[in-house]
Amino acid sequence: MTILLTFASGGHGSEANPVVLDAVSVTASSFGQPLDLEQKNQTASRLGLSLRETPASVFVVDRETMERRGVDNTQEALKSVPGITSSAAPGSPGAVFYRGFSGASVTQLFNGITVQYDAVAARPVDSWIYDRVEAIGGASSFLYGAGAVGGTINNITKLAHRDGNHTDLKASYGRFDAVQLAAGTNRVLDERNAVRLDVSRNTINGWSEGVKREAWQAAGSWQVDLTPALRHTLALEYQNERVDRPYWGTPVLKPVGDRVRIDEDTRFKNYNSVDGLYEQRVRWARSITEFKATDSLRLRNTLYHYSALRDFQNVETYAFNASNTAVVRSNALLQRHDQTLNGNRLEFTLNGQLGGHRSNWAGGIDYSVNKQTRFPLSVSGPFGSVDPYNFSTEKFFNLPGVTGGFNPQRTNRVKTLAIFLENQTFLTNKLSLLTGLRHDRIDLEITNHRTVTATDPAYFKRRYHPLTGRLALAYELTDNANVYAQYSTAADPPAGILTTASFSQVRDFDLTTGKQWEIGSKFSFADKRGNGTLAYYEITRRNIAVSDPANPGTTIPVGQQSSRGIELALGYQVNRSLQVAGNIAFVDAQYDKFNESVSGVVVSRAGNRPTKVPKRVANLWLTYSPLPALELGADLRYVSARYADTANTLRDDAYTLVGASASYKLNRTTRLVLRGKNLTDKIYADSFSGSTMVYLGQPRTIDLSIQSSF
Structure with a gap:
């Protein structure tokens, strides 16, 4: 439940022209939604579909989830995705195992771009600069190419926006x-x-x-x-x-x-x-x-x-x-x-x-x-x-x-x-x-x-x-x-x-x-x-x-x-x-x-x-x-x-x-x-x-x- 409150100040306005302050949302819980099916994703489709609308296994680890669960890096974020295991061993620091496959069979993207060397180039990066990590399970080369038999992972960086300071x-x-x-x-x-x-x-x-x-x-x-x-x-x-x-x-x-x-x-x-x-x-x-x-x-x-x-x-x-x-x-x-x-x-x-x-x-x-x-x-x-x-x-x-x-x-x-x-x-x-x-x-x-x-x-x-x-x-x-x-x-x-x-x-x-x-x-x-x-x-x-x-x-x-x-x-x-x-x-x-x-x-x-x-x-x-x-x-x-x-x-x-x-x-x-x-x-x-x-x-x-x- 969300209650929307708006405040008008009479000290610097008039009854006819009140000063309306920013809206304040009061939510019944401050936890956020642990599995929000209404949020949009950009990895499983370019059509702007929500998770609920996408006919595939898609998971988003957003910024709030990363903070709440103490996610230190991009690879640790993947532990929130069902079935994924990973390792940062130095010889293969970007190793991810998804739906029984690994290596080149799991594509790892950065803002929708593959560097085609995932086992090494996709080594864990500290999570602070990332807005979210998205994952789609199973065969998905039709989206971004380069493998993706076991699945596709997308690390998405924070960008400037006009939603306020x-x-x-x-x-x-x-x-x-x-x-x-x-x-x-x-x-x-x-x-x-x-x-x-x-x-x-x-x-x-x-x-x-x-x-x-x-x-x-x-x-x-x-x-x-x-x-x-x-x-x-x-x-x-x-x-x-x-x-x-x-x-x-x-x-x-x-x-x-x-x-x-x-x-x-x-x-x-x-x-x-x-x-x-x-x-x-x-x-x-x-x-x-x-x-x-x-x-x-x-x-x-x-x-x-x-x-x-x-x-x-x-x-x-x-x-x-x-x-x-x-x-x-x-x-x-x-x-x-x-x-x-x-x-x-x-x-x-x-x-x-x-x-x-x-x-x-x-x-x-x-x-x-x-x-x-x-x-x-x-x-x-x-x-x-x-x-x-x-x-x-x-x-x-x-x-x-x-x-x-x-x-x-x-x-x-x-x-x-x-x-x-x-x-x-x-x-x-x-x-x-x-x-x-x-x-x-x-x-x-x-x-x-x-x-x-x-x-x-x-x-x-x-x-x-x-x-x-x-x-x-x-x-x-x-x-x-x-x-x-x-x-x-x-x-x-x-x-x-x-x-x-x-x-x-x-x-x-x-x-x-x-x-x-x-x-x-x-x-x-x-x-x-x-x-x-x-x-x-x-x-x-x-x-x-x-x-x-x-x-x-x-x-x-x-x-x-x-x-x-x-x-x-x-x-x-x-x-x-x-x-x-x-x-x-x-x-x-x-x-x-x-x-x-x-x-x-x-x-x-x-x-x-x-x-x-x-x-x-x-x-x-x-x-x-x-x-x-x-x-x-x-x-x-x-x-x-x-x-x-x-x-x-x-x-x-x-x-x-x-x-x-x-x-x-x-x-x-x-x-x-x-x-x-x-x-x-x-x-x-x-x-x-x-x-x-x-x-x-x-x-x-x-x-x-x-x-x-x-």
């Missing part, structure tokens, strides 16, 4: 000397101009020995109404992150049986070189022009630029000896990624009629050039062994075989021209048909900068022509419930990623294909104090690369992987003081046809579950306000066991994480927040690195912050 400030301190200082402000300069600037700085002496991280993020935008029908927004972003002596993982105790075993005394040990390093510098620029041609036709053009420079120098592999008395260190990698992306996207939306039925259209054309050069130096070692508990490590460039400087290996240039079209037609007042189609022309060029061989020529070129689409029906059962069914397709690289792929990975392969069937429902209950979504899906990905049984040293495109599952999400305002929200996801994922070479022998893994994919993931959030100024929160997250290898012989244990928070309003604009995560100090595997290492999840942390909004 607003400033946010935050300062926090937590365990391991974690410090955040952040500020953001939106200013309406005049009737035509608005600007926004958000800046944050995060530092931490990491929980693993010797780790030190410092990260800066800044996002600025300027919106100007050139005419009543023409608007332009210039948006710039900068990210600078440096991690000294990154934690790369913890060795697994031997003998390695069927369960991962960790020596608790090694939990905080870091076996990387004393001057190990990860560093990145990222720049984004967008020029967005919006034109309202008529009441029914709108045009939008986005000119975009992305550049990133990423540097690594680390010893990355650690393994216990047979007696668990020493840790053997190996695999030193000196690496640089130099990547640029330039493109332009022209879009339109048109509202009209088709055969006497209300019909809305959206479409456009997108052209981009994505170029990446990699400079790897890899020395396998080993580099001796150290005592597991008391040791010191060398400087990286003192390792035998490691030399300074960057020598380019190859440059991958990916040119993409895409044409896309969507339509929503209301066949009746209650039944709507949503369709989408996308055609890409992808030109891949690989230039070898090193020794030319038969398997690594000086230059190689391939062209791909994927056609992907969606067909969906939605039926409104009542004012509070609907049902839908959809079929969608996707396409992604057969092995590796096109921006890093080698000649051998793509020479004999077309893009793999994926398809999804999904049925579901979105509903409200208890006078709309509660909302829910329910979905069942089946996904198949065909023509993945597998070992050739007749020639174990080569691969052929005949593999297949599939998944099916159920996802349920609920949010309920029990009363004015209590709110509950949660979700649960069940997924049955497997390799249908999959061979790999083991010591020169081809072994079938058909029927096995893909690595790092849990069968069940569940989340629960409780929010209680016993006093108007006090808000208490508790949360639970459960992840079932996962396999570390394709043979399904090694797995971890299921784990449950417990968190809690307390927020107290000091005054109308300022509040103190005390938050704890992993309160039971659970030791668990966040990710795996083969069968010899695990990347451990964060231990117990507690932080105190002061936040002000005015």
